[in-house]
Amino acid sequence: MKISFNVEYHTQWGQRIVVIGDRKELGAGHPADGLRLDYLADGKWKQNVQLPASVKKLKYRYALVDDHGNVLDEEWSHDRELNLANYKSAEVEIFDFWRPKHHPENGLDNSAFQDVIFQKKTYAAPRTKLTDGSASIHFRLQATRVAPGQRVCIVGNTPELGNWDTTRPLLLGNKDYPVWQAMIPAPLTANIEYKYGLYDTGSKQVVVLESGPNRRLFTDLPLRQEVTVINDIFFNYPGPDWKGAGLAIPVFSLRTKDSFGVGAFSDIRLLVDWARTVGLKMVQILPINDTSATLSWKDSYPYAAISVFALHPMYLDLEKLPGFKQAVKQKEYRELQQQLNALDQVDYEAVISAKLKYARQVFDKKKTTFLKSKAFNDFLKNNQHWLKPYAYFCTLRDQYRTSDFNQWGKAGTFSAKNLEEATDPRRQRYDEIAFYYYLQFYLDEQLLEVANYAREHQVILKGDIPIGIYRYSVDAWTQPELYNMDAQSGAPPDPFSDLGQNWGFPTYNWSEMAKNGYQWWQNRLQTLSRYFDAFRIDHILGFFRIWQIPYEQIEGTLGYFNPAIPVTRQEFQNRGIEFDHDRFCKPFITSGIVQSVFGQKADFIVQTFLESSGHDRYRFREAFDTQRKVQDHLQEMEQYGDPELKSKLFQLHSNVLLIEDPNGGGEAFHPRIDLQKTASYQHLDGHLQHHLNEIYHDYFYHRQEEFWREQAMTKLPAIKEATNMLICGEDLGMIPACVPEVMRNLDLFTLEIQRMSKNPETEFLQARDIPYFSVCSPSTHDMTPIRAWWEESDRSQIQRFYQQELQFGGAAPETCETYVAEKVILQHLQFPSMWAVFPIADLLGIDAELRHPEPMAERINIPANPQHYWRYRLHVSLEDLIAADTYNHHLRDLLVGTNRG
Known part of the structure; x- marks a missing residue:
């Protein structure tokens, strides 16, 4: 089979385009041995290659190299794939278009858009009568941004393309979504012009045609017995780039009328319902892993998990456990539920103590049936790599009353043999192990249920992955070689913490992690992708370099x-x-x-x-x-x-x-x-x-700078390839100059905070400095919400913000009035970032009736205080929020009016 590659790229002297593929004829993945294309004219490159007829699939990509074969640039995304088995021809002519790294549509190439926002329905490609050996043209277009109920079509200047009649378009199939494709007999004309469009399957008409000039294909006539493949990229949408908005709130902060003093996974369903009501497309939460190290309020810190895989028992909805009503005294439970739910803030110790007590009562009644069930045994089999060590760890923590495994005697040194013995179902105290299996099984079930509910309703659930691990965790106990246990990670001083931060986490032994291709990270992200389609990497700067503090020191100022x-x-x-x-x-x-x-x-x-x-x-x-x-x-x-x-x-x-x-x-x-x-x-x-x-x-x-860039480009691509989630990086603080370029090249979204301008020449974030691939927000969980910031800040700063940023005249009000809060929200909605995500306290600040009466009570975390108690609770129930029609209509109008609804 003869394959002809064609691509357009304007090079400089000493540069060349090569095709790199999985075949030896294409270099077997090595750029220096790739197929070198010949330069024709006007930036056009071409080369032919002979492949055995037995080759059924072809994977390849284009790269720019110098005379020595060194890669100077590569096109965006993963390898192209072509199914040669579809073609009954000995000759295939491929016309490709270089995929640029910084195109706006690249940000849609992930599960957040492909599986949630633009939920696809599979359409078959049209059946076209092709005579064996006759010439044909195969149109292929990568397009994610196709709304449910729509499909891609083509109209053009040939009968097969409808002769520009939009009532007779060529409809494309999407079996290989996000690629849309169709094959037609080769037309008799040598100059084919066409446009892609969006066809509404309900009204059965073309509702959108591409903007810009017609696409063109010039062919040599008469066409020989060959297949011409046109790999087009990116539908040219006539409107603005896609934008969306979301909200951020910790799960523990959710309040419903059926809560148990804290948010539960099942409460996310109502949060999704409210998001849909107002037109928000993303729900962002804090880490949800188990932090039960001491079973005291100190475990409220969500970034210090005892397992990077296990979910927190605090988020279990007890009433959804099979047998709950039979095993638990309902009067006692309801009285305690009412007491805890009436609290303004989370009583962490009371909640976790009660939930574990009641969960164990249900487990004791149902354990025989549960342990024999196929669903549980499948769950155990699929997750045993982390579930068994976690359950064993928890039993030892309970036995020694500490998670500090250095105080466990011989058990402090992890042993695979001891793990096997402890998790043997024939063991007399196996129930202790099985209880933690039980908790994780139902936590997974409940979180997966709401995650799928969010997906079905086109709302992205966005998780949060901490940069560090807890020093006394399952992970540190079982694989200490992956961490520098004699060091601590943190952050250097910044405007919000004069002495820096010491998180107490050991730093990573990256050289050890690299030995198996960062498998630990890949396992972690693949587990998260079960529930989330987007996630935030806490302190992504740690992949470039981490702020390391010697263990014998406490303050962040003594780090490096x-x-x-x-x-x-x-x-x-x-x-x-x-x-x-x-x-x-x-x-x-x-x-x-x-x-x-x-x-x-x-x-x-x-x-x-x-x-x-x-x-x-x-x-x-x-x-x-x-x-x-x-x-x-x-x-x-x-x-x-x-x-x-x-x-x-x-x-x-x-x-x-x-x-x-x-x-x-x-x-x-x-x-x-x-x-x-x-x-x-x-x-x-x-x-x-x-x-x-x-x-x-x-x-x-x-x-x-160059050293740190190399560090990040060694780790982040391998980790990014583990999932297809949308990845956002928290790139705040002391940012190396190489960070924006690395994140842009890897399609990682930056975080832009109005009070933390990354431009040293501006006090506050400016629209001109915001990249499209970013998430902008007025505040984060580590900062005071807008209203609290307004009251605690220097009045001269507030006055500058009021006049220069919000464009109001006169003196700034002493408190953040609703019109001020709304202007801040509106300003963010108008920013050029793809995403605007708002802490829920900031969203409620625009309404006089819904906003919290005490702005300072909405603070989630104080980074300068390592002993902060994380206990913020939403002061209104989600049921009441859903019923707030006037507010909801107003917020929805703001979103629609700024093209984010």
């Missing part, structure tokens, strides 16, 4: 980026700086500094925590020479009655200029973040400050 290219001792010497390890790397403490920090308590501090190192210099005594030691001591001593003592001692600890690289052999160092703000820096002479600033600026803004 990992991986990173450190500064060497030699670099200091090259700048004429005599390297003084103690002066640069140890806390710089003088009597004057102690006096300025502690005032009248200075003598007590010196006598208790410090010792002299000579020349009016002090160092911490060995018992207090890390922040963790200080924290542990003060907890035991109840902080001597001074709530500020710990933070002040931490301030002394962080008064350093450099942090030594643990793998640098005493020769490599990382500049301390914000070192210019330290007293240690202020005590340097101007010459040394100048050189240190040069090193600092090079380290943070220059030397790492």
Whole structure:
């Protein structure tokens, strides 16, 4: 079989187009060995290749290479696929069009659009009478943006294409959706002109034709006995690019009249109903994995899961468990339900305690039937790689009353043999293991039910994947080699956290994860795709580099980026700086500094925590020479009655200029973040400050960029290919310059927050700086909602925002009035981003009756406080929200009026 490849691409001198495919004739996947195309003219490239007649399917893509075969650029998306078995011809002429990486339609190539928004109905391609060996043309178009009840068609200048009569279009089939295709006998004309259109199957008429000039195909006549394949890309929609809007709310914050003091998975159904009522197309939630480490309120932090696979028992709808009414005393249950549901906030401990108690009562009644059921045994078989270790972990946690497996004795070291014995159904205490199977089985069932309900009703359910894992989790226990357990991840200081953040999670051992192609990540994402069609990667910057804090320290200021290219001792010497390890790397403490920090308590501090190192210099005594030691001591001593003592001692600890690289052999160092703000820096002479600033600026803004880009491009493509979900990355904070390019090339959506402009020249986010492939929002769960921000912020900043961003005149009101909140919402709806997603508190802020009476009560998280209690609850029930007709009509009008409805 003779295959002729044709593609158009305008190259420069020394560049060439190659075809890379799965056949040896196409390089077997190696660009340097790909089929080199010949240049014709006007950017057109062509080449022929002979393939064995036995080849039935062909996979290939185009790439731009230099004279040495190095790839300079590749077209977007996965390999093209062509079923050669469809053609009864010895010659196939293929006309392809280079798929650009930055086309707006690329953002629709995922399950969020293909399976949810534009739910496809399968249409068969028209049956065209083709004589064996006769010439034919095979039209193929990739088009996702086709509404339910519509199908793609073609009208053109030949009888087979209707002679431009829109009542007789050629209807295309979509068996290989999102590819639409049809085959026709080759026309007698050498100049074929056509347009694609959208055909409404109800009214049976063409409702939309492409914009722009006609598509054209010039053929050589007379056509030989061959098949001409036209692989067109992208329907040219006459209107604006697609846009949608969504809402964000944690599941635990949902309130319904049948709730049990906390949102449950089944409550998402009503949330989807409300979203459909107003025209919202996305529901975004926080992580929903099990965080039950201590069974106290401290487990309310949703980013510290004890398993990245197991779902949280808190979200179980007890009343949906088979046998619930028979096993649970209904009067007692209803009374407790009423008490918990009347609370303004989530009582985490009361909720989880009661749910586990009642769930166990039902399990005890139904366990025999449950454990024998085919549905359960299939679930166990399909999920045993994580389910068995999780259940065993939970039983050990219960036995030792801690999830810290370092306190479990011999059981603290994971053993596959022990796991096999513990999960053996013949084991006397197997019920303890089976109970956790039971919980996960019904959690999965209930979440999957609402996930499918959302899909059926064209609402995207968007999940959240934390960047880290909990230090005392199943994952760390079973596979410690995948993590750096002697380190902690966090974030450097930002406008919302002066001291940075320490999440306490171990960092990833990426080199170990790479050995099996990041299988751990792929398993994680594939599990999520069971429920979600979009997800947010928490702190996507961690795939470029993570902010790593030594385990012995507490504050984020004593961290450094990992991986990173450190500064060497030699670099200091090259700048004429005599390297003084103690002066640069140890806390710089003088009597004057102690006096300025502690005032009248200075003598007590010196006598208790410090010792002299000579020349009016002090160092911490060995018992207090890390922040963790200080924290542990003060907890035991109840902080001597001074709530500020710990933070002040931490301030002394962080008064350093450099942090030594643990793998640098005493020769490599990382500049301390914000070192210019330290007293240690202020005590340097101007010459040394100048050189240190040069090193600092090079380290943070220059030397790492290409290195970090390579790190991300090694990990993210492998992880992205695990699923077909829409991926959004939280790219906030200290952003490397390479991040936007990487995310754009991988079709990863950025996060744009109005109060966190990424442009250093603007105070607030501007429309001109917002990419189409993005999610814009006025706030996140880590920030105060609009109304609370308005009241807590500096009045001069609010005045600037009121006049410059919202374009209002006069003095800004003291509180965020409904007209102000609505202007912010409207502004976001008009932004150029594909998605505008709003925390539900911000959406309700536009209505005087529905908004919360206390704006500060709507805060979900305070990142600067690692001990924050996550307990925010929606103050109105979803039933009441659905019934709020006036508000719902108004919100829907805003969405429709901005082309997001």
